[in-house]
Amino acid sequence: MRAMLQTLLRLLRLAPGARADAMPASAADRPASGSTQQPVLEALLREEFERCGYFKPEVRERVIRAWLDGQSLAKVGRKLSVEEKKALGLNPRMLITQELVDLLSSDGLTLRDPKTALSDPAICARHRLSRRESLQRSLKIGARQFKWRSTQTPDDCAWCLQNEGRTFGPDIIEQVERQCTCAPYCRGYIEPQLDDLLR
Ligand SMILES: [Zn+2]
Numbered sequence: 001m002r003a004m005l006q007t008l009l010r011l012l013r014l015a016p017g018a019r020a021d022a023m024p025a026s027a028a029d030r031p032a033s034g035s036t037q038q039p040v041l042e043a044l045l046r047e048e049f050e051r052c053g054y055f056k057p058e059v060r061e062r063v064i065r066a067w068l069d070g071q072s073l074a075k076v077g078r079k080l081s082v083e084e085k086k087a088l089g090l091n092p093r094m095l096i097t098q099e100l101v102d103l104l105s106s107d108g109l110t111l112r113d114p115k116t117a118l119s120d121p122a123i124c125a126r127h128r129l130s131r132r133e134s135l136q137r138s139l140k141i142g143a144r145q146f147k148w149r150s151t152q153t154p155d156d157c158a159w160c161l162q163n164e165g166r167t168f169g170p171d172i173i174e175q176v177e178r179q180c181t182c183a184p185y186c187r188g189y190i191e192p193q194l195d196d197l198l199r
Helices: 002-011 038-052 057-068 082-087 098-103 116-140 158-162 172-179
Strands: 146-149 189-192
Touching: 038 057, 038 116, 057 098, 057 116, 116 172, 116 189, 146 172, 172 189
Parallel strands: none
Antiparallel strands: 146 189
16 A cells, blocks of 8 residues: 555655755756646746846846746856946856846845846746646546645745645645745645545
């Protein structure tokens, strides 16, 4: 029975080591090329890049397209000199290009490393997509109850901590997204309750 449960969890890609947040940053930070979930990912990216407010509104679409096309906007353009970085209040040792500075809003420029303006919203969108995929796969095999699993680290928001291990129905994603305030993004995940299915 235990082996069967492990197999199911592996199929759902929920076994230890297969969590979305265990993904190397390079993979989490890349478009899901050829994914059938591309329109969903695109919608989530749009939400995240809008919500974060790190980019000027008129360039957001360009940032999203570049991300979907696998282009790194952090590396193109002229690198700022130490004086230029100091004038903008940026860490002079940080590598940053004029191209990126031109895209960022004042909020984006006040980030400790403004390059995270490109990666954080994208990683958040990937996590949200991964959660949706887990839920869909679990619903398909008959799961109807899901436990919320926080990361158990100082990154968890108060809501995630309070709801660690709590059982939800199929509306778990709506509940999490309405109430979680983890910043810059939530790494919690859903754990389908499969025991009833194996009896
Ligand atoms: Zn949270």
